[in-house]
Amino acid sequence: xxxxxxxxxxxxxxxxxxxxxxxxxxxxxxxxxxxxxxxxxxxxxxxxxxxxxxxxxxxxxxxxxxxxxxxxxxxxxxxxxxxxxxxxxxxxxxxxxxxxxxxxxxxxxxxxxxxxxxxxxxxxxxxxxxxxxxxxxxxxxxxxxxxxxxxxxxxxxxxxxxxxxxxxxxxxxxxxxxxxxxxxxxxxxxxxxxxxxxxxxxxxxxxxxxxxxxxxxxxxxxxxxxxxxxxxxxxxxxxxxxxxxxxxxxxxxxxxxxxxxxxxxxxxx
DNA sequence: CGGATTTGACCCGG
DNA sequence: CCGGGTCAAATCCG
Numbered sequence: 001x002x003x004x005x006x007x008x009x010x011x012x013x014x015x016x017x018x019x020x021x022x023x024x025x026x027x028x029x030x031x032x033x034x035x036x037x038x039x040x041x042x043x044x045x046x047x048x049x050x051x052x053x054x055x056x057x058x059x060x061x062x063x064x065x066x067x068x069x070x071x072x073x074x075x076x077x078x079x080x081x082x083x084x085x086x087x088x089x090x091x092x093x094x095x096x097x098x099x100x101x102x103x104x105x106x107x108x109x110x111x112x113x114x115x116x117x118x119x120x121x122x123x124x125x126x127x128x129x130x131x132x133x134x135x136x137x138x139x140x141x142x143x144x145x146x147x148x149x150x151x152x153x154x155x156x157x158x159x160x161x162x163x164x165x166x167x168x169x170x171x172x173x174x175x176x177x178x179x180x181x182x183x184x185x186x187x188x189x190x191x192x193x194x195x196x197x198x199x200x201x202x203x204x205x206x207x208x209x210x211x212x213x214x215x216x217x218x219x220x221x222x223x224x225x226x227x228x229x230x231x232x233x234x235x236x237x238x239x240x241x242x243x244x245x246x247x248x249x250x251x252x253x254x255x256x257x258x259x260x261x262x263x264x265x266x267x268x269x
Numbered sequence: 270c271g272g273a274t275t276t277g278a279c280c281c282g283g
Numbered sequence: 284c285c286g287g288g289t290c291a292a293a294t295c296c297g
Contacts, residue, residue, distance in 0.1 A: 137274060139289055152288070168288090275294070283285090 022063045029056045053130060118164070121184045128169045128180040133188065135167060146170060155188060163190040 032052050134156030142149045148171035155165040164186040172179040 138291095140274095140276075141287065141289095144286065150287085154289095271297095273294105273296085276292095277290105278292105279290075280288085282287095 019063060022059050026056060026059050029059065118186045123182045124179055125182055126177040126179055128182045143170065155190065157190045161190045163188055
């Protein structure tokens with residue numbers, strides 16, 4: 001329907017048009033995602049789903065960037081949050097979810113009032129992996145009244161940057177779009193989002209999106225095990241590993257259901 | 270091979 | 284004591 005406006009229009013209109021197109025693209029991606037879920041071969045399906053997820057992701061972040069640019073409102077938290085919020089609230093078939101975000105103060109582990117009270121946010125989503133952060137799984141536990149286990153994740157860069165961000169993922173049901181309650185604990189102290197490069201006119205030149213960053217210097221620790229777990233050994237960086245992860249156990253749990261999707265993206269540094 | 274995941278033990282607060 | 288959260292050695296997988 002809407003045709004692209006003539007170039008003589010003010011930038012705001014052009015931006016609106018871009019947002020509109022982005023929304024359309026998001027919907028199409030959602031549909032494509034559904035279609036892709038029908039691919040019989042597991043490997044191909046997952047790969048396709050991952051790709052479509054990235055497309056959605058890219059459009060979501062572009063969308064949020066454009067929108068935040070226009071609204072310029074106060075950032076509630078982080079850019080990533082905004083991006084994800086935009087992503088999840090596209091309200092179209094495909095990725096929709098009731099976002100129940102609430103904050104609550106909880107005393108930290110060894111109790112200690114007056115210390116950094118962790119920020120906690122709970123979000124109900126069907127795509128627990130789509131927050132474009134690198135998470136490293138560090139535990140899994142069967143919760144008493146839940147029929148699915150709860151998965152524990154830490155920011156993949158927590159070792160290198162003291163990023164305290166964590167998240168707990170718990171599947172709620174096994175519906176066609178399985179829902180997951182994701183609880184975020186602490187904000188990311190590592191930077192994450194990509195730099196905004198919205199060259200909206202004239203000389204393009206450039207690297208629109210580039211994730212190739214040679215940085216990323218893993219501690220590189222060799223197996224120096226030897227004992228059992230002891231209390232926090234002062235400065236020993238027991239580098240476990242970095243990376244994203246997802247509901248692997250969840251996937252294996254429901255043979256018939258297709259799992260949401262993968263999403264290897266996000267950079268902290 | 271390196272590193273991400275698994276999995277059971279450990280820890281701690283209520 | 285129970286239940287939830289974390290650790291870390293073993294294992295798996297690219």
